Amino acid sequence: MKKIGAILLLCLFLLGMYFSFGKKSKIIVSFVDENGTQLVVDSKSYTGKVGMLLLPKKLEREVPGYTPTKKLIFFKSKNQTLTLKFKSKNYNKEIKSLKEAKYVGATFQPMTVEVKHGWQQDPYNTARVYDGRKTGKDSLRVLYSNDGINWKKLNVSYPKVNLRDPSIAKINGYWYIIYTKGLVRTKDFRKWEHLKWNHANEFVNRYEWAPEFVRDKFGKWHVVMAGMSKVTRNFQLYISNFDPQTGEVANDWQKIVLSNAPNNAIDANIQYANGKYILFYKNEDLATNKIAMATSDNLLGPYDSKQQNIDLGQNHIGAEGPEALISGKDMTLYIDTYQFRGDPRNNNNVYYDGLHFTRLINGKWTNLSKVNAPILIRHFSIWRNE
Template identity: 30%
Template sequence: MKRIFSVVLLLILMQHNYAQLLLKNKVLMFASFRDNGEDGLHLAWSKDGLNWTALKGDSSFLTPIVSKDKLMRDPCIIKGPDNLFHMVWTVSWKDQGIGYASSKDLVHWSTQQFIPVMQHEPTALNCWAPEIIYDEQHKNYMIYWSTTIPGRFAAGDTSGDEKYNHRLYYVTTKNFKKYTTAKLLYNQGFNVIDATIQKAGKKYILFLKDETLKPIPEKNIRMAISDDLNRGFGKPSASITGHYWAEGPTAVKAGNKWMVYFDKYTEGNYGAVISTDLVNWKDISAMVHFPKGTRHGTVFSISINEFKQFFK
């Protein structure tokens, strides 16, 4: 009996070790929102990628003030080569722009900006779940999001929720003052939202949500791959998530492990899958623990010294 117990315990420990994301001299951070996004930015931290602790008593670090709805949903934060943290977010369910602010320490933030990324498309219904990535090749930032423009795409026009048939769009900027005109980033003939892009060697991995509802619901997370950051993403992979509805993927790599977190929004909790080859994925949702009420967020890392300095 003792031997059986020891073997079971060893297997559990091995599984836990496989699932952990241990970044040397780094702390994982998670930016998210609560409820409808009215109170703003929430931050949590983790050392193993599994157990997450809310900062500031799970109260807001930044209250939204831009757009008529003044929401801060789907916050995405990256650290740029200028040593500033740059954040974009969804400001409204129906607006044609997104929010932007920057910070040196994740606590004190610049004046919030409204970026009218789709106002040149007067019938555009929305700008949802913007994310941001730094393009090392072109030395600029790329901001991307999902928008529905009624009648623009026939494929998928009756397969989504209500009147929505999203595609992914992007702009670039060097200084967060001037922006290029929005261009189409991803259209593979289906309703797609909640994109996040990670660089993997010389390729780019686009994690996305298949938003198809009819005739058979998808509502899952898939992948597409390209050699270029803002073009060439092909047909999506099979779903990497399980038999539940998932949205808001966000990914991080530590060593040879990829972890993709997502909002299991119909169940009111968070899930995760892990892989070492971006092909075979293991669902470890039962092993991740986020602060209650965590909604559609993004993961990033900071140094241990930054963590101690910012949140002392």
């Protein structure tokens, strides 16, 4: 027995010496979800002794709410570069929280540049004109909230597609996401169906931006979008019918009639509330105070349009992507604020600091406040759970 004990002690001593002085190697990890969608901007490097286990807890620190699908990852004699898949750590809890939340939001997260000091450079890559396969690395993110100010991210598996400017709606048991330039839907936030949406021939070179779902006063569904006309070469707002049974955008685009219409209008958000259609959009002809509000008795107009005097503060030169939350006489407006650093004609000089909101009180917009979220929210849409 003494001999066996001595051998065990010797083995433990040699093992300890190995891990104390043994060779080290690196594992460089890229983080993706079960669908292969990127979860964080940069890969992470880990160093450990050859033969040691890379602990799952270390990996989970980089992607809170997720856990690796592969648990046994060992340091080898050579350095490794791995793309690891992660799944929701508590899927049922995530879905339960989403269902019970008062509001659900959709945004996109640029995956090529980090957020620094609260600001993120826009990785301009013609994502606004893409066909869903080229350019950009922008991942869909879904959020939920009970007050519209404090948001949590839904830690699930997202569609592997580059997208911007998502609009979200729940129709007939499906969660639909329409974006520049594509359409997907899901029932479980695990598997996603990509729906065909053909380019509309009346617009220039796929210049079809920021589509949003619209429900009219009769309960029918439509899509509003900014498109560059082949006739005028300007951006105007158009509406098409949408069939929620088939997920088809009809492409029967009709131009919205605006009074005092600018040459270029984009980022439309339309709701029917208090007996009126209320339209917010961005006036691209102006250098500042670009957000406008318009009202009409009819979905296609004519709309009575007025520029809004919203104080963006000293840090912002502009705002876009207006999204209204209307409840009775209460109105909250969310906007995507930005600034220029350098020549504003260079698209790579645009920096965003996340979603802000203002409220209309006694005919005046309050000072901007920033929402709370674990990610920097860009061009946001909101859905009120029913």
